[in-house]
Amino acid sequence: MKRWLLILSLAGNVGPALLAHDVITTRITWDREIVRLINDRCASCHHPDGPAFSLLTYSEGRPWAVAIKEEVLARRMPPWGAVKGFGDFRNDQALTPEQLELVVSWVDGGVPEGEDKDLPQPPKASSETPPARQHGELAVSGDTTLKRAFLLDGLVPATVPDDASFQITAQLPDGSLEPLLWLSHYRTKFGHAFLLRMPLQLPAGTVIRGVPKDSTVTLLPGVPAPATTALSPEHQSAPYSQRPSAGTAPTPGTPAPAGILK
Numbered sequence: 196m197k198r199w200l201l202i203l204s205l206a207g208n209v210g211p212a213l214l215a216h217d218v219i220t221t222r223i224t225w226d227r228e229i230v231r232l233i234n235d236r237c238a239s240c241h242h243p244d245g246p247a248f249s250l251l252t253y254s255e256g257r258p259w260a261v262a263i264k265e266e267v268l269a270r271r272m273p274p275w276g277a278v279k280g281f282g283d284f285r286n287d288q289a290l291t292p293e294q295l296e297l298v299v300s301w302v303d304g305g306v307p308e309g310e311d312k313d314l315p316q317p318p319k320a321s322s323e324t325p326p327a328r329q330h331g332e333l334a335v336s337g338d339t340t341l342k343r344a345f346l347l348d349g350l351v352p353a354t355v356p357d358d359a360s361f362q363i364t365a366q367l368p369d370g371s372l373e374p375l376l377w378l379s380h381y382r383t384k385f386g387h388a389f390l391l392r393m394p395l396q397l398p399a400g401t402v403i404r405g406v407p408k409d410s411t412v413t414l415l416p417g418v419p420a421p422a423t424t425a426l427s428p429e430h431q432s433a434p435y436s437q438r439p440s441a442g443t444a445p446t447p448g449t450p451a452p453a454g455i456l457k
Contacts, residue, residue: 221304225253227313228297234318236273236288242318246384251317253308264302267295274385276352281362281377284349285392331416337408341401348417349390350376355410357383363412368400375403376412388415 223229233241233250241250250256256263266272270279273288290298301307333345334353350363359381365373376389394417406412 219305219307221300221307223297223301223304224307224309224313225256225301226309226311229256229301231315232290232294232297234315236290238318240274240385257306257308260302260306264298267298274382276378276381276385276387277389278377278379281374282389283392284389286388286390329416333414333416334411335403335406335414336411337406339403339406341397341399341403343399345397345401345414346417346419347375347391347395347397347414349388349415351388351413351415352378352381352383352386353411353413355381355383355412357381359407359410361405361407361410363403363405365395365397366402366404368398373397390415391417394418 230251230253233256237250239245240247243249243251248255248259250259250263263272267290270289273290275287275289279287279289333339333341347365355378360377360379362377363375365375367373373395375395403414
């Protein structure tokens with residue numbers, strides 16, 4: 196009886212280990228695809244001694260695989276701090292649909308590690324610094340009317356409490372509204388500038404609305420495009436007039452063009 200109990204005990208210990216082994220059903224691997232996404236979009240925070248736990252190696256990332264999938268699908272990671280689609284920003288680090296598909300395929304397919312030969316070079320230490328102060332930037336707190344025209348290049352939450360959520364819009368003098376930024380559960384430790392994809396011209400009289408009085412958001416000025424230089428008359432091309440072909444008869448009563456008749 197004791198012998199059978201020992202056999203059953205050993206089988207009980209081995210069984211869970213075998214069941215816990217992942218069945219691989221995908222060709223996506225950590226070493227070839229996933230680590231490159233991590234390096235590009237996550238490593239600035241998820242590195243040793245960074246503000247979040249490290250995800251630079253397979254052994255570090257594997258325990259968080261399901262959480263990584265859930266967070267990126269919910270658009271909570273990479274942290275952006277604003278609602279997608281409210282404003283258009285050139286520094287948005289959100290994953291593309293194709294990249295999301297890679298993550299889902301890797302996690303659902305057994306989280307394979309891959310081969311060391313496919314690993315990229317380790318990412319360089321992040322040198323990201325807060326945007327330098329610019330001449331002409333405007334600090335906005337509460338509804339603010341622009342006294343002069345302003346070319347808006349981006350916005351920086353300067354003093355915003357943690358977990359704050361509010362919409363910032365620009366009401367133009369003609370009454371139309373331009374969506375600028377919708378902060379959502381903003382976290383100051385992930386603070387960054389929101390840089391517009393294209394600078395937005397705001398005429399004098401525009402009202403910036405939505406910034407609470409206990410917060411401050413900085414408007415970053417854009418650089419105006421250089422004006423097109425007009426050509427002087429002596430450098431302008433003469434009006435084009437088509438010469439008649441050799442087989443075209445001149446209109447009666449008009450002299451033949453020089454060079455046609457000899």
